[in-house]
Amino acid sequence: MTHYLEDLTPGRVFSSPSYEVTAADIKGFAAAWDPQHFHLDEETAKASFFAGLAASGWHTAAATMRLMVTSELDLPLGIIGSGLDYLKWHRPVRPGDVLTLRIEVVETREMRSKPGLGLARLRVETLDAEGLAVQTLETQLVVPARTGSPVQ
Amino acid sequence: MTHYLEDLTPGRVFSSPSYEVTAADIKGFAAAWDPQHFHLDEETAKASFFAGLAASGWHTAAATMRLMVTSELDLPLGIIGSGLDYLKWHRPVRPGDVLTLRIEVVETREMRSKPGLGLARLRVETLDAEGLAVQTLETQLVVPARTGSPVQ
Numbered sequence A, B: 001m002t003h004y005l006e007d008l009t010p011g012r013v014f015s016s017p018s019y020e021v022t023a024a025d026i027k028g029f030a031a032a033w034d035p036q037h038f039h040l041d042e043e044t045a046k047a048s049f050f051a052g053l054a055a056s057g058w059h060t061a062a063a064t065m066r067l068m069v070t071s072e073l074d075l076p077l078g079i080i081g082s083g084l085d086y087l088k089w090h091r092p093v094r095p096g097d098v099l100t101l102r103i104e105v106v107e108t109r110e111m112r113s114k115p116g117l118g119l120a121r122l123r124v125e126t127l128d129a130e131g132l133a134v135q136t137l138e139t140q141l142v143v144p145a146r147t148g149s150p151v152q
Helices: A023-033 A057-069 B023-033 B057-069
Strands: A013-020 A081-089 A098-110 A117-127 A133-144 B013-020 B081-089 B098-110 B117-127 B133-144
Touching: A013 A057, A023 A057, A023 B057, A057 A081, A057 A098, A057 A117, A057 A133, A057 B023, A057 B057, A098 A133, B013 B057, B023 B057, B057 B081, B057 B098, B057 B117, B057 B133, B098 B133
Parallel strands: none
Antiparallel strands: A013 A098, A081 A133, A081 B081, A098 A117, A117 A133, B013 B098, B081 B133, B098 B117, B117 B133
């Protein structure tokens, strides 16, 4: 079921499939986008700040995006945002971590400049298998109103 | 030359190599991490919000990380942050865009809990060939003091 702006009531929560992070994933992402030794090699990572192989935070963020795209949240235009209000990495993600999302609607508002379109502020928590957040971000997504007219 | 906390004076600017974004890159990143049609297919992207093939914002962010790792900024522990204070995507990145970074030191401070370590707040602008920002973020990185003792 497609979700329009009117459906995104504050406090509403959407979940996602899960993603199991492997050492090969961690190294593959890092080789392409964040080539630092603590993301690439178990041995040298032991002596690093992370004290062991850790996923790039950008890997966690990219995985979060993929989980959003495949989550229960089904927006008419897709998942389109103009940025992040903040992003926090609470702990390093390790091989074997199983990640899932908790997406909560914080607030919605209409865009005065574009009748029929609104912005939904979402808090997206990326949770580990114990339900603890490894990453939290807030973003505002572009969401059409069902009526096609300004939200009342 | 390695940069310690004392070297990161507010206003100091570091540059990076450049990265030319291709349609193949855009589709490849999207297939892995942001599988939405406006990042995957030129034809269907034309009718989308982006009115043409556009890079995932997370692709731009990941490319920014790689440019940071290969930039003039050379930190003793590597590029390690606990998150972003904000991130803004100013316009969609398109095939043919050539991106480079302007990394500016905003401020530094010592961590009271960890003598010898400090945090450097950086503003990282991802610029196009005309020098206009396609993305801006601020992040705080963990940077040792040269002295190994608390920063005075």
